[in-house]
Amino acid sequence: MAGDTSQAAVRITREAIGITDKAVTKPLAISPAVRKPGNPNWGSGRPTQMLPRLPTAFEEQVQKLGLDEQSCATSDELRQWCERNKDRCYIPEWLLKRWQISVDPNVSG
Helix, strand or coil: CHHHHHHHHHCCCCCCCCCCCCCCCCCCCCCCCCCCCCCCCCCCCCCCCCCCCCCCHHHHHHHHHCCCHHHHCCCHHHHHHHHHHCCCCCCCHHHHHHHCCCCCCCCCC
16 A cells, blocks of 8 residues: 555646646737748839949049040050959940941850
């Protein structure tokens, strides 16, 4: 009999520790809205916000050399820069034609 009482003392019922077979309901927590991809203002009719225009590498080089549109065509330094960067940077078409520099159409910057 002593064995029966020790086993009874060790046995813990599910109800004694608070476990029931009933479904536990949690209060509904409102989670923050999940952001969807895309522009939320796409169909709003409002104009898009314009970003400031940054100068091209060519324009930066012209400014660095202190040139204007007329003096570009006569600058040897600018011509050398254009020949080195013709397949990598934007160079105005009129200047490429004047200097007869051909650009590889299969190379992308």
